[in-house]
Amino acid sequence: MKKLICIACPVGCHLLVDDQLHVEGNKCIRGEKYAIEELTHPTRILTTTIKTTSVTTPRLSVKTKDPIPKELIFDVLHLLEGLIIDKDVKIGDVVIHDILNTGIDLVATKSVTINPFH
C-alpha cells in the first residue's frame, strides 16, 4: 500500500494505492488517474513566464497545455531562457508547438500587446 496526497485540485484527497494500482480515498476520477500516473510515470503542468519587448507587460505567463513528464521540467525551462516575445499574443495562443517532442503545446495564459500606445 502506498499513501499519496492528490494534487489534481486544492481539495488534496488522501489516497491509498495497492500493488495492483487500485486506488482508494479519491473523491473524483482525477484522483485515480493522478495516483496511477504518479506511481508509473509522474507528470506536472509547468507554468512560467517568458520575456517580452512590451513596456507595459514585460513578462508573458505561459503553461504546458497538459502535464509533461516531471523529468523534462528543467529542459523546457532551459529552452525558454533565451526566448523573447516581440509580437502580440492572445490568451490561449500556442507559443511553442509540441515542446521537446512531448506532443504538448506551450500556450499563453494572458494576452500581451507589444505596443499598447500605437
Place this chain on the structure above:
Amino acid sequence: MKKDLVIIGGGAAGLAAALSANHPNIHILVIEREKSLGGILNQCIHNGFGLHVFKEELTGPEYADRYLEAFLKLNIEFLLDTTVVDVKKTDDFELTVTSYETGLFKINSKAVILSSGCYERTRGSIAIPGERPKGIMPAGSAQRYLNIDGYLVGKRIFILGSGDIGLIMARRMTLEGAKVLGVAEIMPYSNGLTRNIVQCLNDYDIPLYLSHTVTNVIGKERLEQITIQEVDSNFNPIEHTEKIFDVDTLLLSVGLVPDISLFDSLDFKRDPITKSAVVNQFYETSVSGLFICGNALHVHDLVDYVSIESEKAGKSAQNYILNDRKQSNHLHTIKFNENIRYIVPQLIDFEHLEANIDLSFRVSKKMEAAVFKIIQNGTEIMTKRAKNLAPAEMEKMSLKIDKLIDDSPITLLLEEVSL
C-alpha cells in the same frame, strides 16, 4: 459624481460582485488602484484555479480573464490607477477618490461593496530578532517582482512560514534557478494546502522544518545568514537546536490580513479573529449599505469561493438598491465551540430568510475525522461528517433554511470522532 453602487477593488471579488449586481437601473462604478483589472490573480501564474466554478483547472491570469471578458461585455464603468482615500457615510456614502490624472474628486453612492483584498503580514508584525539588512520581504512581493516585472529577488532563499504563497514561491524560485534551502513553520503543522507541500516542496526536495522559526538575522548591507531554531509548545526557542543557513533572501509567508483600513473612520462591528467586519448572510456590515466580500472579509484559500461569495454580495447590494431592503433588528450571532476559529457570516438576519446560507469557517486544530452539528433550541437540525480537517483549509456548510425550527439563535458544534 453620483452612483448607485461603488465597488472598491477590481480583483476576483470586485469583478464577481459587479457581474451579479449589474442591472439596467443600477449605475455601477468599479475603482481599481492598479493599472489593470484582475487583482492578485495576475501574479498567480500557477495552475489550480477554477475547479469549482469552471470545472477545469486554470492559471490565475486565465481565471481573471474569464471574469474580465464577461465584465467588459456589460460595459460597466471602471476607473484604473485610482485610489479611494476617504469614506464618509450620511444617508449615502461620500467617497474621496484620487488618481494621477484627475487629482482629488468626490463620488456619492447609495451602496458600497468593499472588495479590496488583503495584505501580507510583514517582518515588523512578527518581530524577527537580528540585524536589518535588505533581502527580507513578503513572499507575495517577491511573486510580483518575478511574475509581473521579471526580477528574481535572490539566489539563495529561505522561507519563513508555510502559507500557500511561500510554498508556491519556493517552487517558482527553484524553477527560475534560485536555491531554496528550506521553509520554517512555527506551528507543528503546515499552514498551506497539502497539495502545495507535495508539488512545491517534495517535488524539489525542499525541506520543511515544522515547529521551527527564525531566531537571528545577520547582514550588513544585504542579508548574509539566518539562524532557525526548534520551538517548544509555547513557541519558545529550544537551546542547542540552532541551524544556520547562508542566504541572501528571506521570504515571509506569515499570514494575510483583510485590507479594510480605508473604512476605519466608519463605525462598524468587527470580528477580532477575521480582523474584518461582522456581516450577516447578505455580507452586509452593521453600516447599512456597506457590503464586504472576498479576502477583505476573510482570507480565502480558493479563489472559487471568493467568486461565489462575492456574487452573493453583489446580489445583496442590488437588492438593497432596487428594493430598499434594510437589515432588521432580528439578528442573531451564530455561536460555535472551541474547535472552530471563526464563522462567516457571523450573523443571521431572521427576518430575511430568503435562501440557504453558506457558512464558511476554519477549524482550530488538525483532526482526522469529525462531525459538524448545527443546533437550534437544543435540537440537532443538521449534521455533516468530515475527514482530514486542518486550519489551513476553509470548510463550508450550507445552512438549509427549511431545517430551521424557529427564529432562535443557532450553534455550530464541531466534535472530533475516532475513525
